[in-house]
Amino acid sequence: MKQEFTLSIYSENHVGLLNQVTTVFTRRHINIESLTTSESAIPGIHKFTIVVFTSREQVNKLLLQIEKRIDVIKAYVFTADEIVHQEVALYKVKTEALLNGNEIERLVRQYGARILEVTKEYTIIEKTGHKRETQELFDKLDHFGVQQFVRSGRIAVTKLKDELLSNYLKKLEKEKSLLD
Amino acid sequence: MLAASSFEKMETQTQTTMEAKETTRKRMSGSEALMQSLLHEGVDLLFGYPGGAIMPVYDALYHYQDKLNHILTRHEQGAVHAAQGYARVTGKVGVCFVTSGPGATNAVTGIADAMVDSTPLVVISGQVGSALLGTDAFQETDVVGITQPITKWNYQVKRPEEIPEAIAKAFYIARSGRPGPVLIDITKDAQFAQFDFEYKPTKKVRSYTPKTAVDKDKVAEAVRLINLAKKPMALVGQGVVLGGAESELMEFLTKTGIPAAWTLLGLSAMPSDFEQNVGMLGMHGHYGPNVKTNEADLIIAIGMRFDDRVTGNVQKYATNAKVVHLEIDPAEINKIIYADVPVLGDVKESLPMITSMVSDNQHEEWLAEFKACDKIEEQKIIQPELHPVKEGLTMGEVVRRVTEKYDDDAIVVTDVGQHQMIANRYFKFKQTRSVVTSGGLGTMGFGLPAALGAKLGQPHRPVCLFVGDGGFQMTIQELGTIFQTQADVKIILLNNNFLGMVRQWQELFFDRRYASTELVNPDFQTIARGYGIAGEKVSDREDMDAAVERMAQHKGAYLLEVVVEKEGNVFPMVPAGASVSDIRLE
Numbered sequence: 001m002k003q004e005f006t007l008s009i010y011s012e013n014h015v016g017l018l019n020q021v022t023t024v025f026t027r028r029h030i031n032i033e034s035l036t037t038s039e040s041a042i043p044g045i046h047k048f049t050i051v052v053f054t055s056r057e058q059v060n061k062l063l064l065q066i067e068k069r070i071d072v073i074k075a076y077v078f079t080a081d082e083i084v085h086q087e088v089a090l091y092k093v094k095t096e097a098l099l100n101g102n103e104i105e106r107l108v109r110q111y112g113a114r115i116l117e118v119t120k121e122y123t124i125i126e127k128t129g130h131k132r133e134t135q136e137l138f139d140k141l142d143h144f145g146v147q148q149f150v151r152s153g154r155i156a157v158t159k160l161k162d163e164l165l166s167n168y169l170k171k172l173e174k175e176k177s178l179l180d
Numbered sequence: 181m182l183a184a185s186s187f188e189k190m191e192t193q194t195q196t197t198m199e200a201k202e203t204t205r206k207r208m209s210g211s212e213a214l215m216q217s218l219l220h221e222g223v224d225l226l227f228g229y230p231g232g233a234i235m236p237v238y239d240a241l242y243h244y245q246d247k248l249n250h251i252l253t254r255h256e257q258g259a260v261h262a263a264q265g266y267a268r269v270t271g272k273v274g275v276c277f278v279t280s281g282p283g284a285t286n287a288v289t290g291i292a293d294a295m296v297d298s299t300p301l302v303v304i305s306g307q308v309g310s311a312l313l314g315t316d317a318f319q320e321t322d323v324v325g326i327t328q329p330i331t332k333w334n335y336q337v338k339r340p341e342e343i344p345e346a347i348a349k350a351f352y353i354a355r356s357g358r359p360g361p362v363l364i365d366i367t368k369d370a371q372f373a374q375f376d377f378e379y380k381p382t383k384k385v386r387s388y389t390p391k392t393a394v395d396k397d398k399v400a401e402a403v404r405l406i407n408l409a410k411k412p413m414a415l416v417g418q419g420v421v422l423g424g425a426e427s428e429l430m431e432f433l434t435k436t437g438i439p440a441a442w443t444l445l446g447l448s449a450m451p452s453d454f455e456q457n458v459g460m461l462g463m464h465g466h467y468g469p470n471v472k473t474n475e476a477d478l479i480i481a482i483g484m485r486f487d488d489r490v491t492g493n494v495q496k497y498a499t500n501a502k503v504v505h506l507e508i509d510p511a512e513i514n515k516i517i518y519a520d521v522p523v524l525g526d527v528k529e530s531l532p533m534i535t536s537m538v539s540d541n542q543h544e545e546w547l548a549e550f551k552a553c554d555k556i557e558e559q560k561i562i563q564p565e566l567h568p569v570k571e572g573l574t575m576g577e578v579v580r581r582v583t584e585k586y587d588d589d590a591i592v593v594t595d596v597g598q599h600q601m602i603a604n605r606y607f608k609f610k611q612t613r614s615v616v617t618s619g620g621l622g623t624m625g626f627g628l629p630a631a632l633g634a635k636l637g638q639p640h641r642p643v644c645l646f647v648g649d650g651g652f653q654m655t656i657q658e659l660g661t662i663f664q665t666q667a668d669v670k671i672i673l674l675n676n677n678f679l680g681m682v683r684q685w686q687e688l689f690f691d692r693r694y695a696s697t698e699l700v701n702p703d704f705q706t707i708a709r710g711y712g713i714a715g716e717k718v719s720d721r722e723d724m725d726a727a728v729e730r731m732a733q734h735k736g737a738y739l740l741e742v743v744v745e746k747e748g749n750v751f752p753m754v755p756a757g758a759s760v761s762d763i764r765l766e
């Protein structure tokens with residue numbers, strides 16, 4: 001059965017790593033639903049957050065293939081209930097539309113969005129939330145004409161106490177000092 | 181990236197002082213640093229081809245000729261395959277130099293081959309100056325991008341200071357864990373620039389775990405299954421050879437009495453005539469091990485990866501068996517075949533743990549079932565192949581003559597095609613690392629340069645190459661390298677004037693529509709003569725013995741061209757998509 005998975009991948013911060021990670025998916029014809037990269041909480045370590053829609057069996061195999069890349073430190077997979085996740089969406093509408101009634105303002109309040117910038121020509125609205133919510137707002141705003149729309153990739157943190165990777169790094173350190 | 185991170189600095193005091201003793205700082209160019217680094221890694225032989233972007237390296241090499249023997253091949257593909265042959269027979273890391281652009285792209289096939297067959301290589305490619313990167317400069321290609329999916333690791337060096345650490349890391353990664361090819365791309369300015377050289381061998385890489393410690397619980401579970409099994413079967417892969425676990429394997433097998441089959445790359449991991457050796461798995465493997473795979477109640481996979489040429493249809497594979505999988509690469513576990521008991525780690529460690537715990541056992545009746553299959557195969561396939569009634573020579577009889585001439589103790593190198601399968605089926609082995617063949621990639625043109633590398637790696641062992649008339653012409657220019665190095669490679673050209681393996685498929689699955697598989701060949705003897713290589717052409721059975729004798733007696737390379745039956749087929753055969761137990765005997 002296919003379902004949504006969020007992968008957290010920790011790697012060294014090297015040129016070319018994005019390509020290394022994404023080819024693991026593209027080679028197997030697995031569509032990346034969303035992708036975000038940033039520094040992690042641990043200095044020098046990069047974090048990829050990738051959302052895919054696939055089976056549990058397949059995602060486990062992907063994880064091992066990703067970890068096989070030398071510069072990848074560790075990869076974890078989560079289902080939606082194990083993480084807190086968000087996406088950011090920006091909507092550009094004509095300011096005129098805003099002035100022609102209070103419906104847009106009502107939507108902004110209803111959806112917990114906010115107005116970022118207002119000029120004579122346009123107004124930028126920002127909403128953070130799950131994809132379903134940002135999409136719903138888009139559909140409603142689009143009645144008034146959305147001129148530009150963009151949604152970020154997913155960002156996610158686990159519900160666990162520590163960054164999983166810190167524990168892993170500690171364990172690694174212990175093992176390797178035993179080997180020396 | 182190569183700057184020591186805080187984590188890497190956390191080394192024990194003793195280690196750092198030890199390393200300090202191993203090295204002294206000296207001012208030199210990046211190119212000379214490369215030579216020094218290679219010497220630190222124990223390199224004394226390498227293969228390559230020069231060009232603009234790697235000229236400073238070759239200039240440095242000029243001053244190191246007494247320590248580093250560089251073999252100039254005739255094509256970069258040949259350099260990589262030669263390095264592969266060298267690595268496969270010695271267990272050392274094969275090393276190549278290639279220039280940027282076309283030099284590097286010519287190396288790609290060999291690198292991909294080494295990747296799928298887990299061969300440790302370090303390939304050094306020259307690159308345009310760092311200021312020119314990304315400008316489509318003359319002979320600039322994105323080599324790191326191109327080779328990313330076909331290397332275990334790759335890295336571009338832009339400053340000379342990075343060279344020692346990049347090389348140390350390259351060797352460490354290439355040879356540790358599941359081995360593989362590493363490419364280091366060095367810009368021309370980094371080759372020229374001066375810096376203070378210092379060498380520290382790599383002992384660990386934070387993001388890389390070469391092998392995991394063997395889980396004792398898994399071992400215990402494996403032991404329990406092995407003790408319970410009535411019809412266990414061991415599948416021996418290259419992991420045994422790469423891990424140097426041949427004697428550990430033999431101890432395990434002799435104690436348990438379990439029949440053992442080998443994969444194409446597992447060949448020579450045990451002696452051919454070992455009582456429990458039941459032959460080769462897979463598409464053109466032996467009848468017994470293929471059929472019995474579906475009768476076995478336990479499969480013990482040892483350092484092998486269930487390649488589709490081994491499994492046939494996976495849905496119909498090992499249908500009655502539980503699976504114990506001993507494997508160093510975590511990504512191989514459950515990739516193709518679900519492992520009831522995965523035993524991660526080096527087989528050199530896991531096998532003895534299992535052996536020490538399993539009960540002494542014998543499986544005489546079960547083994548006899550394999551021997552019964554052998555009888556059928558012997559009668560239907562082996563006898564007609566080795567003692568044909570027809571006039572035309574078969575590949576099998578030629579292979580058998582050659583192996584017997586060398587008392588079953590030669591290194592066999594093959595190209596790809598029918599002759600490859602026949603050579604690997606009919607050659608016999610007494611010692612390990614006696615086979616060099618392109619398995620996972622099936623690269624035509626691999627054989628001739630790989631044979632050269634094998635001979636240079638094991639100069640005291642006879643090296644016999646079996647090659648088809650198709651594949652021979654893919655890297656035939658390496659006859660020039662063989663001539664120049666005077667390497668004593670025995671080349672047995674099995675000439676059927678066809679791209680035989682493809683023709684066989686056309687015959688069996690495409691109603692004999694021989695589209696573009698018939699070859700009009702040159703006079704190979706004249707070509708060999710041009711390269712100063714002795715040889716002869718044989719087409720009659722009665723001349724075979726004497727010809728093989730002359731080849732063996734001849735000091736130096738020899739081209740023994742044997743005209744074999746045009747339309748011979750390799751059997752048995754598991755047709756694509758069929759189950760291993762539906763293996764065809766005709």
Ligand SMILES: Cc1ncc(C[n+]2csc(CCOP(=O)(O)OP(=O)(O)O)c2C)c(N)n1
Binds near residue numbers: 623649681
């Ligand atoms: C580089 C490359 N191109 C094409 C193939 C496909 N192929 C596999 S076997 C074969 C025929 C080989 O013919 P030959 O070298 O004469 O050997 P034979 O099968 O006759 O022994 C071909 C074309 C391949 N394996 N490698």
